[in-house]
Amino acid sequence: THSVHLYAPILLVHIASRCVISGLSSSDKRHPNRARTVTMQAQMQFQSARTVSCVRATRGRAQPKVLCRAFNSMESPFAEELKKNAAYIAQKGKGILASDESNATTGKRLQSVGVDNTEENRRDWRELLYTAPGLGQYVSGAIMFEETLYQKARDGSQFVDILLAQGIYPGIKVDTGLQVLPGGKGETTTQGLDNLADRCKAYRKQGAKFAKWRAVIKIGEAGCPSTTAILENAHGLARYAQICQENGLVPIVEPEVTLGPGDYSIDETAFWSERVYSHVMRLLNEYGVILEGILLKPNMCLPARGHAPPGLDAPVASPEEVARVTVRTMMRSIPPAVPGIHFLSGGMSEEEATLNLQALNDEAPNAPWALTFSYGRALQATTLKTWAGKESNWAAAQDILVKLAKANSEAAAGKFKGPHPVPGGGRILQALRTGGSGK
Amino acid sequence: MAADLASVAAKLAAPGKGLLASDESTGTIGKRLEKAGLPNTEDIRRAYRELYYTTPGIGHYISGVIMFKETLYQSTAAGRRFVDVLADEGVMAGIKVDEGLAPLPGGGEGETYTKGLEGLEAACREYVAAGAKFAKWRATLKVTDSLPSDLAVERNADDLARYAKICQDCGLVPVVEPEILIDGTHSQARFGDVTERVLGATVAALWRHGVALEGCLLKPQMVIPGAEAEGGKVAAEEVARHTVAALRRVVPPAVPGVMFLSGGQTEEEATINLDAINKEARVVGRCPWALSFSFGRALQASVLKLWSSDQTRVTEAQQLALSLARVNSEAALGQYSTPAGGHPSTLTGDSLRENFRGWSGQAPAGGTVPLQGGGGEEVVMAH
Numbered sequence: 157t158h159s160v161h162l163y164a165p166i167l168l169v170h171i172a173s174r175c176v177i178s179g180l181s182s183s184d185k186r187h188p189n190r191a192r193t194v195t196m197q198a199q200m201q202f203q204s205a206r207t208v209s210c211v212r213a214t215r216g217r218a219q220p221k222v223l224c225r226a227f228n229s230m231e232s233p234f235a236e237e238l239k240k241n242a243a244y245i246a247q248k249g250k251g252i253l254a255s256d257e258s259n260a261t262t263g264k265r266l267q268s269v270g271v272d273n274t275e276e277n278r279r280d281w282r283e284l285l286y287t288a289p290g291l292g293q294y295v296s297g298a299i300m301f302e303e304t305l306y307q308k309a310r311d312g313s314q315f316v317d318i319l320l321a322q323g324i325y326p327g328i329k330v331d332t333g334l335q336v337l338p339g340g341k342g343e344t345t346t347q348g349l350d351n352l353a354d355r356c357k358a359y360r361k362q363g364a365k366f367a368k369w370r371a372v373i374k375i376g377e378a379g380c381p382s383t384t385a386i387l388e389n390a391h392g393l394a395r396y397a398q399i400c401q402e403n404g405l406v407p408i409v410e411p412e413v414t415l416g417p418g419d420y421s422i423d424e425t426a427f428w429s430e431r432v433y434s435h436v437m438r439l440l441n442e443y444g445v446i447l448e449g450i451l452l453k454p455n456m457c458l459p460a461r462g463h464a465p466p467g468l469d470a471p472v473a474s475p476e477e478v479a480r481v482t483v484r485t486m487m488r489s490i491p492p493a494v495p496g497i498h499f500l501s502g503g504m505s506e507e508e509a510t511l512n513l514q515a516l517n518d519e520a521p522n523a524p525w526a527l528t529f530s531y532g533r534a535l536q537a538t539t540l541k542t543w544a545g546k547e548s549n550w551a552a553a554q555d556i557l558v559k560l561a562k563a564n565s566e567a568a569a570g571k572f573k574g575p576h577p578v579p580g581g582g583r584i585l586q587a588l589r590t591g592g593s594g595k
Numbered sequence: 596m597a598a599d600l601a602s603v604a605a606k607l608a609a610p611g612k613g614l615l616a617s618d619e620s621t622g623t624i625g626k627r628l629e630k631a632g633l634p635n636t637e638d639i640r641r642a643y644r645e646l647y648y649t650t651p652g653i654g655h656y657i658s659g660v661i662m663f664k665e666t667l668y669q670s671t672a673a674g675r676r677f678v679d680v681l682a683d684e685g686v687m688a689g690i691k692v693d694e695g696l697a698p699l700p701g702g703g704e705g706e707t708y709t710k711g712l713e714g715l716e717a718a719c720r721e722y723v724a725a726g727a728k729f730a731k732w733r734a735t736l737k738v739t740d741s742l743p744s745d746l747a748v749e750r751n752a753d754d755l756a757r758y759a760k761i762c763q764d765c766g767l768v769p770v771v772e773p774e775i776l777i778d779g780t781h782s783q784a785r786f787g788d789v790t791e792r793v794l795g796a797t798v799a800a801l802w803r804h805g806v807a808l809e810g811c812l813l814k815p816q817m818v819i820p821g822a823e824a825e826g827g828k829v830a831a832e833e834v835a836r837h838t839v840a841a842l843r844r845v846v847p848p849a850v851p852g853v854m855f856l857s858g859g860q861t862e863e864e865a866t867i868n869l870d871a872i873n874k875e876a877r878v879v880g881r882c883p884w885a886l887s888f889s890f891g892r893a894l895q896a897s898v899l900k901l902w903s904s905d906q907t908r909v910t911e912a913q914q915l916a917l918s919l920a921r922v923n924s925e926a927a928l929g930q931y932s933t934p935a936g937g938h939p940s941t942l943t944g945d946s947l948r949e950n951f952r953g954w955s956g957q958a959p960a961g962g963t964v965p966l967q968g969g970g971g972e973e974v975v976m977a978h
Contacts, residue, residue: 434802441795447844487849488808492881493840524848524881 234404238449242406246496249569250296251529256329271545288554292322294565299327316363327366328359343385346371356403366406369396375428394439410453415460422459426485433489447493457481475515483520492524501534505581509534517570528568538578600810604768608852611924612658613888618691631903650913654684656924661689678726689729690722706747719765729768732758738781756800772814777859779821787818787837794845808849834868835875848883857893862940865893866926873929887927897941
């Protein structure tokens, strides 16, 4: 005879995930103790479960009460709509305009061109973007911050209606920013799960069709990424995605691997990226998230060298190298059911962002997912400088925005031939991105 | 090494090619031979396998043959090693390396893990020296309302990954087989859900253990209803729809090939379902892996029936073997159409399903566990 344990499914998943992660960190030679600690914790929980509820088996062996986990019977009533909307946004040759900077971050950008951070100015700036004539030929979705979702143009029409008239689906950033994890390494988790279901319902009512949540996993510094950071961020993304789908919004899943100070090769970035994505996909699977109804927003794989602020003096990898390694990483981690991979532009100049995207499509013209963009600064930096808050520059700014969108749209279709509308631009600093909303 | 593994895996999964699973253990093949009226002797087993491996032209449709350990070291009657005879035809030799199922401690009724990790590395190095290029390991999972348990899923995924890593380190491409047993009353939809869960866990485990996905192959079950499900069998289009949807959700593109097992299907069903899967994949698009076969009984049952009736009818038996391989090759390209004389199978209508292929022994009082078999004798469960 032997004991049979009554498992609470939550406890079992908890133990399973801890055992899974202990497998992770035990291969990390820098932290042998962490693996042992995690395994011991798992063992202690296992023991206490056993003493609390132990059933002795008889000759006719008793069934352990393992509860059936509902797999995709979590499938949302919005399933078909989600798949359709995700496919629309990921259509070949189009991408996403990321204009969801928080008020504080937007303020920093406006101030950099001498514009005050007022609600009116933020509204003007977004109106410039969303009313750019012809933008909808190249852009299928625009991510907004909450304030913007409810704003109107000068003529009184809702931004969401202006976008929809252009064939651009409105999206909404739903996370509420980064919070630093204990450990002194600057690792973060992302907040925003509380009341998320209610907020999703409200945003959908206002016209949003998709949402976005940014998780940041730091690599490069000793001890990064820690087990905690990976578990925490993967969980946040999976739970967020599940809630969104339950409430009719397509979740953009953004596990951004950021490069801390230090030297590491593009292959190291790729390795850590694969590790993170593998975890994220695993949890999405566990949480019953319908992959045909999500979009992925990852980083391209880039090398890094140097000291804070990261990125400025990093070696430039050729677009071919970036493409080769990035495609390999995606092929290893992302199942074909995901309709679109929309890369973020952090750490690249406007020109690099386009050239790298074109190289990705050269490398994998038959990729099972769209290889496209979700660009913020790579579409806005020069646009903002051109406008500089002056009404007389409005048309010129919109013009450059649409030209940039067109270049990236062509790159996403594998058809960009140049010249780039903003050649030789400088690297856009990483530092601005770690502020988080409200900070 | 990684590039070699990727190139071997790509060759095994080449368009229009599949695997012949002839790795039945001595016990399992013995049952089949005896049922066909033949004695289970080493020479009969040898002669039976020789039939397939010397079929002229087999290399057009078969890229690799999975063998049991005994067979890897056997030769033709004329004295040529099987491995060499196959290599001449461009067919690679593979080796079953697991040592069968055992009850899973703490698992549900009938749940198992697979033995064989201990000593695996040493064994693999021997097999490589003998000419093997790939390996196979079979895990099984059982479906009921409450199974498979987390423990069974994670344990088997982890063991499959450890096996795969050891193989790759030794220079063998691992065929990763998490077989979800068809026995049961579960619906096709439930089977699809379990497939996603099991394959998702397996893929995550592979990554965790550092297995190069480009250098391995998956061997899953097609998504069909349970053998005792209400409503019986479903149309090939349904099998295709559920199977393709499930795979697209969990198998990253880096895996070069998904080589289906045929358990429980007739020879004809296996071909038709494989063909429907490939047609569906073309319609749906974005299915980057080969969708092919690793068939055992579906390539052999009719042949055994013929040959066992008269062992001198070698040429006829080989032609039948070749036809069976050919129609499945066509199916793997989504180009199968029923030939003029019908599907080559001579067993149409008979299910190839044997008694339950999982484990259903009693908890041991001490000592070894008897596995399901004819008279309660110990049988190593395998294809």
